[in-house]
Amino acid sequence: MICVPEYGAMIPRSYKTALKKAVRGEGIYIFDEDKKPYIDGCSGALLSSVGHGNREIADAIYKQLTTLEFAHPSRWYNEATMEASKEVASMSPEELNYVWLVSGGSEAIESALKLARQYFVERDGVSSAKYVMIARWNSYHGSTIGTMGLAGSMARRRTFYPLYQDYPKIASHYCYRCPFGLSYPSCDIRCAYDLEHEIRKIGAQYIAAFVAEPIVGSTVGGLHPPKEYWPIVRDICSKYDVLLIADEIMTGIGRTGKNFCLNHWNVVPDMICSAKALSGGYSPVGALIVKDEIIETLKEGSGAFQHGHTYNANPVTAAAVTATLRLIKREGLVENAYIQGERLGKKLQSLYEIPIVGDVRGMGLMRGIEIVADPATRQAFPSPVNAAGVVTNECLKQGLVVYPGRGQIDGIEGDQFLVAPPLIVTEQDVDEIFTRLEKGLRAARDILLPRQ
Template identity: 70%
Template sequence: MSEWGNLIPRSYKTEMPMAVRGEGIYIYDESGRAYIDGCSGALLSSVGHGNKEIVAAMTRQLETLEFAHPSRWMNAAALDAAKEAASIAPADLRSVWFVSGGSEAIESAVKMVRQYFVERDGLSSSKSVCIARWASYHGSTLGAMGLGGNMARRRMFSPLFLEGPKIEPHYCYRCPFGLEHPSCDLRCAHALEQTIRRIGPQYVAAFLAEPVVGSTVGALNPPEGYWPLVREICSRYDVLLVADEIMTGVGRTGKPFCVDHWKVVPDIICSAKALSGGYAPVGAMFVRDDIVEVLRSGSGSFMHGHTYNANPVTGAAVAATLRYMKAAKVFENAAVMGERLEKALAPLADLSLVGEVRGMGLMRGIELVENKATKKPFAPEKKAAAVVTGECMKRGLVVYPGSGQIDGVAGDQFMVAPPLIVTQTEVDEIVGRLEEGLRAAENRLRS
């Protein structure tokens, strides 16, 4: 038996330290060494580790009622969680559907979109196509994989899922159209209208995208005007706009949801990760009230469900997490510390292997290049992002690497996204360790 025992790990070829304890922004290994959780796990541990308020709320719920099947029971914890969640959502999206993770939230949204048009227009409704973008990730279930455009995650399983149409992302550093903002007139957004018209608006049900692209391109923030234009296009063609805020939501960019920066109200928001602070597996779908009303006054039910849908323990975790965030002014801290992180990271752009520093709030990305002038990426076999990650780990800093964002094969980048409770001193410490890691990686990659 290997060191993994009976557990199937993410990778048999990657050595990992044993995590034994967490406190604040730190995770400790079995030797007692502290690592700064510089990416909040996978952008979910937003209130840090070891939060006693959340643990206490979950413990009380476990001692009272650990489970009640959602097809036969309602529970107070789920109702409480929905109320708290709705309180941070855009005003028109007050109906909440809880699941156990981001992939389930995306799948729920796709099914909600289809059922809405069938209930509104009848079984003969032809609106079923969901458009997404290349270089995106929306989950690991088959439906979500058909939407996503991250090639490394898709290639092996492509015979299994239904492929959906995709447009190019807003990748200004490597504009797929060879243009520059703002003279480009947001060609990447207008591509959505072109695709809708090509397919036929009568067939297109939704457009699904991340406000800031997460793991697949490394905190790729949109050019000014992109999301308002996308909202306008969707409204014009009776297409529902679904915002995948699984990484960007619940304060990550300094506002409750990232779309709030542009005052854009989607028809559906998918959330997960930070909604429970990482204390319980959770996903959620926030749905526009009038969409839910079509179901309520029609069939009367959403034809979808999972065993752990709206379970009481997760409900307790969500409600406690959101109450803590409000009381501790976590969103406000994320906005201030996000600006601090942006300024602290800016000098790293001068390093020869750094092509671009980007992102919003406490969600920042760094793209690695072999040649700054030409933007030539490192050869994939050099695994540049993995080298940087390893050097940062040696210095007690955990970052979130990614690769293949350019053409599905080449490209290396990583994200820095610490817990939203991070302090100014901790931000400076993160950037200090990151600079050391980057310089060490630079020496290795160029030797």
């Protein structure tokens, strides 16, 4: 029987999950109430990129709190937000020089959807029919009503289906379980051209944007595309006058060894949605980074983005963003993510020897592992087994926190998890993470596939 803590007045994520109590963080470690250290092997939810307990960032936040903690963005602008926007733009492709700061990833995506629609209205007039957003199955873009209609993770949205407008979706680049029954490279990247098929079917005159994660995060665990995928998608969007919106909320700010993940393929989107690691986890944050042409159209038209939140562009979060990004640049953490990510990726290949490991994927310090009952047939464990939960618990016993996910095969079956430690990890840290992960997976194997 699971012993669940008494949470008092706090509503937890689940009343049926025995959460541990975190009391302190330092570097790549989180400590529980018994002072046991755990390696934060997933950076919380891929946001604590510069580690825990960083005094430099904390001091920057404190200084801002005691200088100007809030000034409503409908009536004021402030130096902290201008500084943060400049830092974000400096890490972005040179064609994207405008930044809209918000309080989280869901807000960033919502902002992108509204800006995409407003852009076409401003450009073409109020009669513009371009309002449809295309996304992908096996995606996650947020937990608000608007973003849930965009995303394709059924496990997260099934209960709320009556509440949102569902947008059309195409297949993701799930090569391990190709939705078209094809194999790379003879597939001719059918998954990318599925976007063109969908645009033509609906009518390009109705399509405003295509929204997708460069590497799929929580829903399929580090699912990276064939190298041809994103250049093809960029060309299709340009051909049909469709905005390309990159959801880099997990993949951005150095996670994959580049400032933003699409840089790996020299692809420039029209908008980038960022969040999480922008402030290193020290303040709730999100950002919409926008191509110059779009903002110039607004400037020449109505002159205003018809959107806003109370904490949009707040100075305290801005101070956290500036301090975090300057630290990342100064310490070379993007480059370190590439170097240590290569090391981690090579070590993870040996995990195929464990008979519950079906697929190892990802880039940089964003690696995913799919758990299966039979690697030869790729048969998943039955959903009630909760194989991802078993792996997570066994890794916790080894002092390693990973990020599990389920339901990627058909919305019900499928188990996988992410390994994505802070960008400050050293070679020794990577080796220790691998050692703990391997022990956790072998212990999970003994539970999931007991020897007869």
